[in-house]
Every structure is written in structure tokens, then in C-alpha cells.
Amino acid sequence: MVRATLPLCALLLLALPALAQEKKPPFRWGTDPTGGAPFIYQNADGQYVGFEVELAEYLAAKLGRESVMVDGTWANLPQQLNKAADVEKGVDVILNGYELRKDLVEQFGVSRAYYAYRVALVSRKDGGVSGWNDLSGKSVGALGGTVAHDYVRSHHPDADIQLSEDVANVFKLVNDKRMAATVQDSPAAVHFLKEYPDLTLAGEPVKAGYYVIYFRKADAELGAALDAAIADGLRDGTFRRIYDKYGLWNADQEELIGLLDKPWPPQLEGNKTPWPRLLGELLRAAWMTVKLSCASFPLAMLLGLAVAVGRVYGPRWVGVPCGVYVEVIRGTPLLLQLYALFYMLPVFVQTVSPDLAAWFTPFACGVLGLAINYSAYEAENYRAGLQAIPKGQTEAALALGMSKWTVIRRVVLPQAVRIVIPPVTNDFIALFKDTSVCSAILITELTRKYNELYNFNRDLIVELVVITAGLYLLMSYPLALVARWLEKRLSKS
Amino acid sequence: MIRVTDLVKCHGPARILDGATLTAAPGQLTALVGPSGGGKSTLLRCVNGLEQFQSGTVEAFGHTLTGGQPPTQPALQKLRRAVGMVFQQFHLFPHLTALENVMSGPVHALGKPKAEAEQTAKRLLARVGLADKAGARPANLSGGQQQRVAIARALAVEPSAILFDEPTSALDPQMVGEVLAVMRDLAADGQTMIVVSHDVDFARSAAVVHKMVAGKVVQSGPPDAVL
Numbered sequence: 001m002v003r004a005t006l007p008l009c010a011l012l013l014l015a016l017p018a019l020a021q022e023k024k025p026p027f028r029w030g031t032d033p034t035g036g037a038p039f040i041y042q043n044a045d046g047q048y049v050g051f052e053v054e055l056a057e058y059l060a061a062k063l064g065r066e067s068v069m070v071d072g073t074w075a076n077l078p079q080q081l082n083k084a085a086d087v088e089k090g091v092d093v094i095l096n097g098y099e100l101r102k103d104l105v106e107q108f109g110v111s112r113a114y115y116a117y118r119v120a121l122v123s124r125k126d127g128g129v130s131g132w133n134d135l136s137g138k139s140v141g142a143l144g145g146t147v148a149h150d151y152v153r154s155h156h157p158d159a160d161i162q163l164s165e166d167v168a169n170v171f172k173l174v175n176d177k178r179m180a181a182t183v184q185d186s187p188a189a190v191h192f193l194k195e196y197p198d199l200t201l202a203g204e205p206v207k208a209g210y211y212v213i214y215f216r217k218a219d220a221e222l223g224a225a226l227d228a229a230i231a232d233g234l235r236d237g238t239f240r241r242i243y244d245k246y247g248l249w250n251a252d253q254e255e256l257i258g259l260l261d262k263p264w265p266p267q268l269e270g271n272k273t274p275w276p277r278l279l280g281e282l283l284r285a286a287w288m289t290v291k292l293s294c295a296s297f298p299l300a301m302l303l304g305l306a307v308a309v310g311r312v313y314g315p316r317w318v319g320v321p322c323g324v325y326v327e328v329i330r331g332t333p334l335l336l337q338l339y340a341l342f343y344m345l346p347v348f349v350q351t352v353s354p355d356l357a358a359w360f361t362p363f364a365c366g367v368l369g370l371a372i373n374y375s376a377y378e379a380e381n382y383r384a385g386l387q388a389i390p391k392g393q394t395e396a397a398l399a400l401g402m403s404k405w406t407v408i409r410r411v412v413l414p415q416a417v418r419i420v421i422p423p424v425t426n427d428f429i430a431l432f433k434d435t436s437v438c439s440a441i442l443i444t445e446l447t448r449k450y451n452e453l454y455n456f457n458r459d460l461i462v463e464l465v466v467i468t469a470g471l472y473l474l475m476s477y478p479l480a481l482v483a484r485w486l487e488k489r490l491s492k493s
Numbered sequence: 494m495i496r497v498t499d500l501v502k503c504h505g506p507a508r509i510l511d512g513a514t515l516t517a518a519p520g521q522l523t524a525l526v527g528p529s530g531g532g533k534s535t536l537l538r539c540v541n542g543l544e545q546f547q548s549g550t551v552e553a554f555g556h557t558l559t560g561g562q563p564p565t566q567p568a569l570q571k572l573r574r575a576v577g578m579v580f581q582q583f584h585l586f587p588h589l590t591a592l593e594n595v596m597s598g599p600v601h602a603l604g605k606p607k608a609e610a611e612q613t614a615k616r617l618l619a620r621v622g623l624a625d626k627a628g629a630r631p632a633n634l635s636g637g638q639q640q641r642v643a644i645a646r647a648l649a650v651e652p653s654a655i656l657f658d659e660p661t662s663a664l665d666p667q668m669v670g671e672v673l674a675v676m677r678d679l680a681a682d683g684q685t686m687i688v689v690s691h692d693v694d695f696a697r698s699a700a701v702v703h704k705m706v707a708g709k710v711v712q713s714g715p716p717d718a719v720l
Binding site: 418 | 541542543566569570571573574577578580582584585586587588597598601602603643646647650
């Protein structure tokens with residue numbers, strides 16, 4: 001027995017290292033595929049392509065590992081490095097147009113630059129923006145939390161910056177004359193200028209910095225391997241071949257080769273936001289949250305009331321559409337409704353009257369979208385309230401000779417209002433927080449501002465979260481108090 | 494004059510009213526008696542237009558409802574201003590004070606100015622003995638007081654007749670008296686009234702008593718003859 005098993009064990013032991021070598025872990029790279037062309041995007045076949053996809057595949061091949069794309073949201077990609085690599089959404093590196101920045105270099109390991117980008121201003125050929133000095137008071141789209149965003153807000157503070165993660169849509173808005181200009185990294189500008197012939201570079205793109213790959217500080221070995229692969233790729237023309245395919249190779253990239261012999265990373269300047277400015281910006285954003293809520297909720301209540309009354313008292317041809325309205329609005333996401341209002345509807349309106357399309361500003365669409373979405377919930381609240389009033393009340397009022405509408409207005413509604421105060425207050429507080437969804441249509445409200453500030457001040461994450469949460473609470477708690485007071489006052493009578 | 498002719502009201506297979514006929518003369522107290530389920534309340538509700546009926550007619554002070562023909566809103570409003578109603582469960586508006594309850598008809602149904610309506614309401618509250626309860630909410634009034642406010646509310650639109658649907662059935666025994674006293678007082682003043690009542694004593698004070706059984710008026714005449 002012993003004689004037979006020993007050689008077997010020896011054989012197994014010999015095979016183990018070979019097994020281990022074959023099982024090299026995949027090269028998991030984090031990216032935000034919605035960030036768009038030419039970095040990473042879906043081609044007509046639904047496959048992810050883009051110069052960063054090819055770059056990642058080149059690097060993975062160099063490392064002898066399999067390339068695995070892990071998607072995330074751009075602003076939070078660095079956070080994904082704080083988890084292990086082999087868990088769900090875990091990554092080895094992040095590679096998605098992330099700039100060389102002091103705050104990130106302090107926290108993470110950083111590779112050599114794989115691309116030198118500029119910040120480009122793009123506008124319509126026939127628009128009012130033909131250079132960097134025309135931005136005052138103009139709407140300027142930018143990707144929140146990027147160096148491009150920071151560049152506009154520090155160099156052109158009087159521009160009306162509208163943030164969006166959806167770069168493709170921002171270019172479309174500029175093309176549709178709904179936004180004056182956009183500041184984007186040069187690769188995006190190059191790509192979309194090809195797509196929109198009416199757009200042009202306004203002024204000279206400004207040299208801004210480098211795209212780098214971030215990894216865990218502990219993964220120094222991986223970092224060295226990445227640096228070697230980048231150096232090889234730059235020197236042997238692989239990078240040039242990839243970049244040329246997307247029209248991205250230029251003199252700036254030639255300079256990267258020269259930088260390979262210099263120490264890396266270079267001395268970096270941080271741009272920390274001082275506290276008074278941080279607080280000021282948060283408060284201004286909170287004010288936007290208040291404005292959105294206070295403008296939209298009364299509208300939602302009115303609209304909801306009309307729908308509820310139509311549903312409860314209207315004839316069939318009114319009641320049925322009201323019911324359909326409630327189900328459709330309640331059954332589709334707010335985000336989608338905002339997109340439809342802001343991106344889709346104006347396209348139709350524009351064919352009728354271009355002037356009318358100008359009314360669809362982010363704020364107007366935000367207020368309208370919130371009002372419509374919440375009106376469905378309010379309608380159901382009111383319907384419950386109306387139906388809770390005993391039939392005898394209506395009969396007594398009718399018997400006095402009041403008209404049907406007078407009965408509803410003078411007898412049923414005042415009683416129903418008392419019943420629905422708690423659920424309606426509940427919805428108002430919910431709406432307060434749902435205003436953050438409006439950041440999807442370029443409105444900078446509190447949550448979006450928090451995201452932006454956190455992007456530029458990653459060492460203040462705890463402070464910023466606490467302050468932002470505190471501001472929300474500070475806004476919603478008084479509401480709860482007012483509602484309680486109202487309830488008490490009305491229940492006394 | 495209220496004249497009900499051959500009223501038929503069906504609820505599914507059940508004939509709640511089965512050819513009921515009666516008249517109520519102006520200035521008189523008319524009582525409607527009979528066992529439960531005989532159709533007394535339904536008949537009153539038909540007269541006020543709160544229920545629709547299949548055939549027959551209701552004529553009240555020049556307004557006519559015809560069975561099988563849904564009345565228009567304005568026609569119903571006119572009829573109801575002529576024929577008021579007091580309910581078993583009072584149905585005061587809980588969000589309004591006693592005074593506002595009484596004012597609600599003149600203000601919201603007749604469009605009278607508030608000041609004038611308030612004068613009327615105060616006078617009527619005094620008449621039902623509740624001048625001191627003008628500011629009270631229904632929740633703070635006893636059943637008897639609530640029903641007296643309801644009577645004042647019905648009076649406020651100055652109807653030609655008032656229908657009383659078992660006005661004392663929901664009351665504690667000790668409160669029945671105060672409501673009946675108010676009603677007797679109204680009758681003495683010549684207010685046209687039709688009262689559905691189980692109270693035999695009160696029915697005795699009526700000019701005419703109609704007895705209803707199984708949806709028909711089976712007997713009509715002076716109290717002594719019917720009761």
C-alpha cells in the first residue's frame with residue numbers, strides 16, 4: 001500500500017506548481033462604460049470597444065493574465081480599490097481616463113502616464129462661444145469631478161456649469177443649442193467633433209495633465225509590471241497604433257516617451273478646497289434642493305388632487321384615463337421620466353417651435369418631472385382620503401341643495417385633507433431626497449454637489465457625508481414638525 | 494303639497510317600494526309608520542332625490558321626479574331646496590361648528606352673504622334651544638343636541654317641507670324628548686313635515702298617518718283610525 005501511494009503523492013507534488021502557474025488570476029480593470037467614446041463604448045454589435053479597452057487587453061497580455069472588465073460609476077471607481085480584487089466588483093486597477101492627481105496619488109499606487117490630455121472647449125460653429133473668454137454666464141457642460149470641471153470652475157467661475165456623467169448627451173445638447181458649450185478632455189472632443197459637424201473647438205485646448213492607472217499601494221509588483229508594459233508600448237509603437245485608430249495620437253503623446261526616463265510621478269500641486277468655500281457650495285446646493293422641492297410639491301399636490309377627484313367623481317371617460325395616468329407614472333422610474341422630459345420631449349418640441357424647446361431648462365424639467373411623478377402618489381393619497389368620508393356627509397350636503405362640486409369642495413375635501421396629512425407629509429420628505437435624481441439632468445443639487453466636492457477632496461469623505469446628511473435632515477425635520485403641528489391643530493377641531 | 498304616486502323601487506329582485514302612493518298636505522304633520530323593512534325610509538329618500546326609482550312619480554311643490562328618468566343636477570338642486578331632510582345619524586359636518594353647519598346651506602347652496610346667513614343661523618340655533626352652542630363642534634355635542642343642530646341646518650334653507658328619517662332612533666332615550674319637543678314646536682308653527690317614526694306617541698300628534706307594509710301604503714287616515 002505504502003509503496004503504491006508514495007510515487008503518486010510525489011507526482012502530485014510535482015504537478016502543483018504547474019497548476020498554480022496556469023491559474024494566474026485575471027487582470028480586473030475598473031471602468032465606467034457609460035463614460036463613453038472614445039474611451040470605452042459599445043459598438044454596433046454590442047461589444048465594448050475604445051482605446052482604453054485595447055490598452056487594457058494589451059496590458060493584460062503583457063502580464064500574462066486574462067483581461068476582465070469591471071464596471072462601476074466613474075466618480076467612485078477609486079473606492080473600488082479599497083475592496084479585495086477577487087470579490088464582486090473588485091478590481092486590480094482602475095483605468096478610465098483618471099487623471100494624475102495629488103489626492104489620488106497620496107492614497108493609491110500610480111502608473112506612468114499612458115496618455116497626455118488637454119482640456120478642450122467645444123461649441124457650435126454658429127454659437128455665441130468662440131473662445132475661453134466667452135464663457136461668462138453661459139451654460140457649460142462638464143463631467144463632474146474631472147480636472148476639466150475643476151478647470152472651468154477655477155478659471156471661469158462666472159460660467160453656469162452643468163454637470164453630467166453622460167458625455168454623449170452633453171455634446172448632443174450643445175449641438176441642439178440647448179447648452180452653449182462643453183469642456184471635455186481632448187479625446188472625447190476629438191471623437192464627438194467627428195460625430196457632430198456643426199460643433200467646433202472654441203479656442204485652443206489647454207494642456208492639462210496625464211491619464212494614469214491607479215492600483216493598490218500594496219501591489220508595487222503589479223505597478224512595476226504595468227510601468228514596464230506602458231514603457232514598452234510607448235516605445236515600440238503599440239500605443240501609437242491604438243491611438244491612431246481613434247485619431248488620438250499627437251505631439252503631446254510623443255513627449256510621453258521622453259518622460260519615461262524621468263522620475264515618476266512628478267511633484268504635484270494639490271488644490272484643496274478651503275472649508276468656508278466647501279460649506280458655501282454645499283449650502284448653495286442645498287438651496288437648490290429646497291427650490292426644487294418647494295416648487296414641485298405644491299404642483300404635485302394640485303395635479304394629484306385633480307387626478308383623484310377625476311378618478312373618484314368623474315364620469316368613466318375621465319376616471320379611466322386618470323387611473324391609467326396613476327399606474328403609468330407610478331409604475332415607471334422617476335429617472336426615466338426626467339430623461340424623457342429633458343432629452344426626449346424637446347426633440348419633438350423643436351420640430352414644432354425651436355423657441356419653445358428653450359423652455360425645457362434643467363430646472364423647469366426637474367420641477368415638472370418631480371411634480372408629475374409625485375402627483376401619481378398624491379392622487380392615491382387623496383383618493384383614499386376622499387373615499388374615507390362617509391356617504392352620509394355627501395347626502396346631507398346634497399339634501400341642503402348644494403351642487404355636486406360644492407359638496408366636494410366644501411364638505412368632502414376639507415375632511416379628506418385632515419386624513420391625508422400624514423401620508424402627504426411623508427411624500428414631501430421623500431421628494432426632498434428624490435430631488436437628487438435631478439442631478440441626472442444637469443442640476444447641481446445637494447447630493448450632486450457632495451459627489452463633486454468629495455471628488456476633489458477625497459480625504460474629507462467622512463466630514464462631507466456627515467455635513468451633507470445633516471443638511472438634508474435640517475431641511476426635512478422642520479417639515480415633519482410643521483406637519484405634526486398641522487395635524488394637531490386640525491384634529492382639535 | 495307632496496304627492497307620491499305608484500312608486501316602484503327595485504333592488505335586484507327585491508321590490509323595496511311596490512306602488513306606494515300618498516300625499517302630504519302643506520302645513521301639516523304627516524307621519525309614516527309601519528314595520529321595519531316596509532320601505533318608509535326609502536320612500537323619503539326617493540322624495541328627496543337621494544334614491545332613483547324605476548317607475549311612478551314624485552311631485553313636490555311644483556317639482557316632479559319621474560321613475561326611470563334620471564333627473565338633471567339643477568332639477569335635483571331645486572327640488573332639494575324645496576324639500577329638506579333630517580337623517581337618523583344627523584350627518585353634521587364634523588369640521589364645522591354648529592353655527593357654520595347651519596350657515597352652510599344658505600351660504601353654499603343659496604349663495605347668501607355670510608353676514609345674513611349668520612343672522613339666520615343664530616336665530617335658528619336659538620329656536621332649537623342651542624344659542625349657547627354656536628361655537629361647538631359636533632364632536633362636543635350630545636346626540637340630541639346634534640340632531641337639533643341638524644334640524645336648524647335643514648330649516649336654514651327655508652324649505653317648503655322637511656322630511657325626517659327616524660330622527661330619534663339613534664338617540665339615547667333621555668334625549669328623544671328634546672328633539673321631539675323641537676319637532677312639535679315646528680309642527681305647531683305650520684311647518685310641512687313628513688316624519689318616519691316608531692314613536693307612537695309622536696305619531697298621534699300627526700294630522701295624517703300612513704302605514705307602510707312591504708313597499709305599499711296599506712292604510713291612511715287620522716291617527717285614531719290607523720294606529
